[in-house]
Amino acid sequence: MEYKDLIRKKIGRIADRLLTVLFSICILIIVFISFQVTTFTTFHIPSDSMYPALQAGDNVLVNKWIMGVRIFNIWDALEDKEVKIHRLPGVGKIKRNDVLVFNFPYPAKKDSLAMDVMLYYVKRCIALPGDTLEIRNGFYRIRGTGEELGNMAAQRRISALTENDSRGVVMESFPWSKRLGWTIKEFGPLPVPAKGQVVSLDSISILFYQHIIRYEQKKELSLRDKLIYLGDSLIREYRFKENYYFVSGDNMENSRDSRYWGLLPESYIVGKATRIWKSKDPADGHIRWDRVFKKIE
Incomplete structure (x- = not known):
């Protein structure tokens, strides 16, 4: 009986140690994941x-x-x-x-x-x-x-x-418009929008911002007879909801990079x-x- 009790105690101690190790590993994993996330x-x-x-x-x-x-x-x-x-x-x-x-x-x-x-x-x-960004003779400039x-x-x-x-x-660049003729050597000026900033929209500026306006509004944006429509609504200016880089x-x-795909x-x-x-x-x-x-x- 004493021998069986001794075996049980040893097994119990081993089980306690294993549980402690497993618990410690779980805590370390949780800490590591939390560290990665935050x-x-x-x-x-x-x-x-x-x-x-x-x-x-x-x-x-x-x-x-x-x-x-x-x-x-x-x-x-x-x-x-x-x-x-x-x-x-x-x-x-x-x-x-x-x-x-x-x-x-x-x-x-x-x-x-x-x-x-x-x-x-x-x-x-x-x-x-x-x-406001420009590229002049290949060099970046901020006004x-x-x-x-x-x-x-x-x-x-x-x-x-x-x-x-x-x-x-590839020399041709965003916004991929023959009308503008921008290249990675001669580019801009391109105003980079800040949250809350209002820009006037016309047939030129819409080329810069059409993708991000669609992204923010989740609506179709179109140019008809030099007028800009968001869905069925005529718009002449736009206030941005987010910062861009x-x-x-x-x-x-x-x-x-942004020279090719934008903001x-x-x-x-x-x-x-x-x-x-x-x-x-x-x-x-x-x-x-x-x-x-x-x-x-």
Whole structure:
């Protein structure tokens, strides 16, 4: 009887230890998931569109606190349903030249915005809500500021391109209008909308904003006899419901960014990429120690 009691006690102690370990693992998993959802998350860089700041094989930490955590129905997003995105208060603001991680806003077709929760891009913020952006001879300019924006070396390379020697780079740009003739070398001026800002609409300005007005209103927008209709209503101006940004890859000759697809809604932004926490060379799988915990600038 004493031997059986001893066995039972040992089994009981082992079971208690296993339950304690399992409980601890569950707590760690919950803490890790909560940390990922509310504070920082990590993303893998698959391409060289942000070279040299980021390289294929880098894994970056993304700070969600700056803009505030997004809250939305993940199941609706996965099923391609309309998603209402809410954001908790942030502790800072996005600045020009910050590197942002966001859901790509045009996964389906060029004339409509839709959030693909599984498709993320990393680009540099060039223009903020309320800015007026221009590209002159390949160089980014914000009216009223002399701040250097983006990768200056890449802009010098774009500046050197000509119509007869574009080196395979697509020169035509957003809003893809022959009437405007904008290119990635000569672009704008493009006023970037801020929440609450009112813009006058005409046959030119509608080219800039038609996609995001459709996105905000969930209605058809059309131009008839030089007049603009939202559904069946004639409109001559529009007040924006959301902030928008203009973003660019540092490797400008090989980057699908706002120069081609337009403006980025604030609600699609996950956060600011701050550091490279791990980096593996895709060619041989070796750790690139010189890039580990490197600050993203």
